[in-house]
Amino acid sequence: MRCTRRSFLGASAVLLSGLPPVRAAAPPSRLRLLVAGPAGGAVDVAARLAADQLKESGYLAIVENHAGAAGQIAVEMLARAPADGGTVLVTPPGVFTIFPHIYPRLPYRTADFSGVGTLCGYQFALAVGPAVKADTVPGFLDWARTRPEQASYGTPGAGTEPHFIGTELERLSGVKLAHVPYRGGAQAINDLAGGHLPAVISAVPNLVAQHQAGKIRVLATTGSHRSDFLPAVPTIGEAGYPQITGDLFYGVFASAKVPGDTLAGLSLAFARAAQATAFRDGLRRMSLEPMTLSRPDLAATMSAMSDKWAAVVKRSGFNPET
Known part of the structure; x- marks a missing residue:
């Protein structure tokens, strides 16, 4: 499966059309948004735009930047956080789709995380x-x-x-x-x-x-x-x-141990945030394209990306130790 504009937009239409008003299932008083990038970067701006809109779904979202080790530090922070839905990670997909094929001793496992949704696309x-x-x-x-x-x-x-x-x-x-x-x-x-x-x-x-x-x-x-x-x-x-050819995005991820109803509430909240006019206008100022994937479509896309990059990395012969 290749992630294309058609699949992105088709998933978006299904997910976003007629969304009901949503309040997160037993939302925490604060939602930590761990950003795998420095303050002021594109992924950071997208996260902060989303944080502003998450108020409409009952979340008080606080952005934290963790830019070290090409995003690995942010992933480790999520892995150590309580699995109660109070912490999510905003990141490009490479920490889950490329790094496992490069670094044999990563301090995390992709299976320990679950996709919540996507904020936007880029090329x-x-x-x-x-x-x-x-x-x-x-x-x-x-x-x-x-x-x-x-x-x-x-x-x-x-x-x-x-x-x-x-x-x-x-x-x-x-x-x-x-x-x-x-x-x-x-x-x-x-x-x-x-x-x-x-x-x-x-x-x-x-x-x-x-x-x-x-x-x-x-x-x-x-x-x-x-x-x-x-x-x-x-x-x-x-x-x-x-x-x-390949389309990229900034995704939102949580611990795989977060209860299903809490994950569903988070997914709907981020989907609603991505519909907001202020959010989309902010993305356009950053030359980012609004794109939203449901949790199942995100999981399928991540799997396809991982398979693709595994083959590319193998063909390249790249070894970070040399």
Whole structure:
């Protein structure tokens, strides 16, 4: 199963149409939202927008940022919290769908957590800077093929989705591309715009402003549909590499030991928050797309993602110890 815009929107229509007024089943006085990212980042902003709307469902949501170890610290915090529904985690899916295939001694098990829902969707994109005279993915690959000593791409870090999108592009195109991992994406994009780095693979929200200012050129996005914020930019599938296609999201997760009625209350509360006009307007300002998955659809999507990334990681030969 591949997570597509159609499956996202179909699930959203079923989940969100005619939702009844909801009050959480025996809600705690406070709801801790653990965010796997720094304050001010996209996932943090999405969590805070949701926190404002959760008041309508009887929750007093308090956001806590735990950005260390690429999100692993936030997952550990959730694992140690009481399984009463008073603590949830907001994170991209990679901590559950990629890391188990990279790190054999993770301090947590994916089976110990349950999906509550999703807040929004986003895509990754391939962008080039002034060092590359190309306006298409094939053009960039032709440039890289004739300049093997310069052919490289930056990402927010080793073992991340952008890293493995790059290894797949390298494998499928047959063009050698050196990976340059950064500690986060901001410096990579600065180096790209400054002509010090040929290409970057990063989340669309990180690239829109620089692209619109003409400092970088986004060549393709990785979603199943063109980005609402870069409608003139083709998808990676349109560029000739449909195997790389994939939609991402910020998900909400809880302990798998939380009682079922409490999980159901949380799921409905987050679904209602995601419908709010103020929430959606806030997402759009961050170049994030409103998307909501039900708990069953989220579980199926996470399973499919895990299978996909397991194969990609194996093909890449990546070992974090080397």
